[in-house]
Amino acid sequence: MARNARPxxxxxxxxxxxxxxxxxxASVCCCLLAVLIGYICWRGLPGLxxxxxxxxxxxxxxxxxxxxxLLNTLCVVAVSLAAALPLGVxxxxxxxxxxxxxxxxxxxxxxxxxxxxxxxxxYALVGVIVFCSALGLQKTLLAGSLTLAIMTLPTxxxxxxxxxxxxxxxxxxxxxxxxxxxxxxxATVVLPSCVDGIVTGCILAxxxxxxxxxxxxxxxxxxxxxxxxxxxxxxxxxxxSTLAVALYVYAKERADFAAAFAAATVLLALSALINLAARxxxxxxxxxxxxxxxxxxxxxRQGGPHG
Amino acid sequence: MAERTILAARDLDxxxxxxQALRHISINIPAARVTAFIGPSGCGKSTFLRTINRMNDxxxxxxxxxxxxxxxxxxxxxxxxxxxxxRRVGMVFQKPNPFPMSVYDNVAYGPRTHGIRDRRRxxxxxxxxxxxxxxxxxxxxxxxxSAMSLSGGQQQRLCIARALAVEPEVxxxxxxxxxxxxxxxxRIEDLTLELRERFTIVMVTHNMQQAARISDKTAFFxxxxxxxxxxxxxxxxxxxxxxxxxxxTGRFG
Ligand SMILES: Nc1ncnc2c1ncn2[C@@H]1O[C@H](COP(=O)(O)OP(=O)(O)O)[C@@H](O)[C@H]1O
Ligand SMILES: [Mg+2]
Numbered sequence: 001m002a003r004n005a006r007p008x009x010x011x012x013x014x015x016x017x018x019x020x021x022x023x024x025x026a027s028v029c030c031c032l033l034a035v036l037i038g039y040i041c042w043r044g045l046p047g048l049x050x051x052x053x054x055x056x057x058x059x060x061x062x063x064x065x066x067x068x069x070l071l072n073t074l075c076v077v078a079v080s081l082a083a084a085l086p087l088g089v090x091x092x093x094x095x096x097x098x099x100x101x102x103x104x105x106x107x108x109x110x111x112x113x114x115x116x117x118x119x120x121x122x123y124a125l126v127g128v129i130v131f132c133s134a135l136g137l138q139k140t141l142l143a144g145s146l147t148l149a150i151m152t153l154p155t156x157x158x159x160x161x162x163x164x165x166x167x168x169x170x171x172x173x174x175x176x177x178x179x180x181x182x183x184x185x186x187a188t189v190v191l192p193s194c195v196d197g198i199v200t201g202c203i204l205a206x207x208x209x210x211x212x213x214x215x216x217x218x219x220x221x222x223x224x225x226x227x228x229x230x231x232x233x234x235x236x237x238x239x240x241s242t243l244a245v246a247l248y249v250y251a252k253e254r255a256d257f258a259a260a261f262a263a264a265t266v267l268l269a270l271s272a273l274i275n276l277a278a279r280x281x282x283x284x285x286x287x288x289x290x291x292x293x294x295x296x297x298x299x300x301r302q303g304g305p306h307g
Numbered sequence: 308m309a310e311r312t313i314l315a316a317r318d319l320d321x322x323x324x325x326x327q328a329l330r331h332i333s334i335n336i337p338a339a340r341v342t343a344f345i346g347p348s349g350c351g352k353s354t355f356l357r358t359i360n361r362m363n364d365x366x367x368x369x370x371x372x373x374x375x376x377x378x379x380x381x382x383x384x385x386x387x388x389x390x391x392x393x394r395r396v397g398m399v400f401q402k403p404n405p406f407p408m409s410v411y412d413n414v415a416y417g418p419r420t421h422g423i424r425d426r427r428r429x430x431x432x433x434x435x436x437x438x439x440x441x442x443x444x445x446x447x448x449x450x451x452x453s454a455m456s457l458s459g460g461q462q463q464r465l466c467i468a469r470a471l472a473v474e475p476e477v478x479x480x481x482x483x484x485x486x487x488x489x490x491x492x493x494r495i496e497d498l499t500l501e502l503r504e505r506f507t508i509v510m511v512t513h514n515m516q517q518a519a520r521i522s523d524k525t526a527f528f529x530x531x532x533x534x535x536x537x538x539x540x541x542x543x544x545x546x547x548x549x550x551x552x553x554x555x556t557g558r559f560g
């Protein structure tokens with residue numbers, strides 16, 4: 001007993017020390033985050049007004065306006081996700097469900113791992129060469145969105161792949177044993193149980209898009225003026241800054257820090273909103289998938305004994 | 308009633324890559340009977356069961372050699388429509404595996420897969436299948452509820468209903484009761500006896516009593532080989548092979 005007492009004490013001390021350490025790391029992280037958010041809000045909120053959010057910059061009156069950048073941001077997020085989502089999910093389905101060659105899958109996985117670690121300025125270069133010049137899109141929101149689609153593709157691909165892999169084998173076997181073809185099995189059983197993972201991928205991708213500045217400066221332009229979103233042509237030709245780029249423009253070129261911090265606050269709120277919305281949509285979608293195609297007859301029949 | 312062979316194997320070999328899991332299996336499985344596969348773990352019972360509906364196709368490098376026929380047609384012939392084969396040869400797995408959908412959608416999954424869209428027809432099939440699987444009374448008021456909310460025994464009967472909904476000719480059951488409590492297991496045994504009149508049932512079981520109680524024919528496997536096959540009563544009372552005797556008297560396995 002006496003001989004055990006010391007090791008026991010040491011073990012207790014040790015585990016207490018470890019607990020303290022991890023607790024410290026957690027609190028430091030939380031504090032950093034809180035301070036950052038607090039500071040941005042403290043500097044940004046005073047400059048934030050309905051006026052600022054709903055108007056464009058006026059050089060004559062010397063007032064800032066974030067509406068164009070807000071719209072540009074939403075546009076870029078929507079277009080880049082619309083391009084990256086089908087591609088990424090499609091590729092993930094091919095790689096996990098159809099591809100026979102282990103080597104191909106491994107190669108693509110490795111490539112997407114590498115691609116997701118590449119500094120975004122390199123994507124800017126690709127965007128400038130491919131979309132702006134070669135495809136003749138010039139510096140437009142469209143070119144920027146497509147460049148960002150490529151940048152976020154690995155994220156969506158990998159998260160979808162991961163969630164496809166977690167679908168229990170028993171679901172697949174159940175579907176196949178009933179005579180389901182491979183595609184029907186994927187569409188009706190596999191994908192519905194992956195919705196959460198795909199939504200997570202979208203949130204991550206949208207987060208990167210909202211926060212990206214380097215790529216867009218080179219491919220989408222710096223204008224803070226209102227773009228014409230009313231016609232297809234207008235949308236194709238629209239060129240301007242997203243919130244993150246506007247933040248840079250206001251801080252660096254106009255030295256208007258009030259506006260810059262206001263933009264930062266809006267950016268913060270926007271990414272929180274996107275996160276929330278995607279989560280909500282994911283939950284909805286998951287539930288609907290599970291309930292989909294419910295015959296109305298069934299609801300009627302549940303009242304009576306045999307309908 | 309004379310026995311009619313529905314599934315026949317002649318010198319069937321099965322390989323997982325280099326590993327040979329079945330050796331020269333030759334057997335005639337009769338229609339409208341319950342055939343039980345018994346034998347120690349790893350002897351190839353599941354492998355044989357899964358060659359019958361080609362579930363082994365999922366495993367890379369797995370291949371079959373020799374002959375295996377269903378109603379005289381080679382199951383591994385290149386022109387076989389595997390989805391049609393699986394519609395006609397249903398399967399119930401060891402662990403209940405309902406889809407994360409409603410009870411109704413689970414049962415309707417197969418019929419929908421095979422093109423039935425008419426709601427009234429689906430309603431009818433769902434009800435009939437659930438009744439046939441002796442679970443209708445328990446779920447009729449919660450057809451829209453998630454199948455995951457059912458108990459394990461109910462889930463397994465739901466899986467049986469789901470398999471019955473496509474009107475298979477053969478039902479393969481791979482230790483379908485081993486993950487269940489004894490009461491649920493007994494219900495599924497009773498169910499099997501009822502279903503025998505309409506389907507050919509091939510079941511794998513670890514449970515000797517179960518095999519003796521509900522099967523008409525018993526096949527004893529050992530290390531990938533079919534050691535003995537015959538009427539269940541005869542196998543359990545007068546096994547011809549020493550190894551069969553040792554196994555059913557519990558001397559090994
Ligand atoms: N997917 C697989 N890959 C490789 N070997 C397998 C696989 N499944 C089963 N085996 C091997 O085949 C043999 C028979 O297995 P199985 O048919 O599952 O036996 P049982 O169902 O009788 O317990 C075992 O030796 C097992 O290790
Ligand atoms: Mg087995």
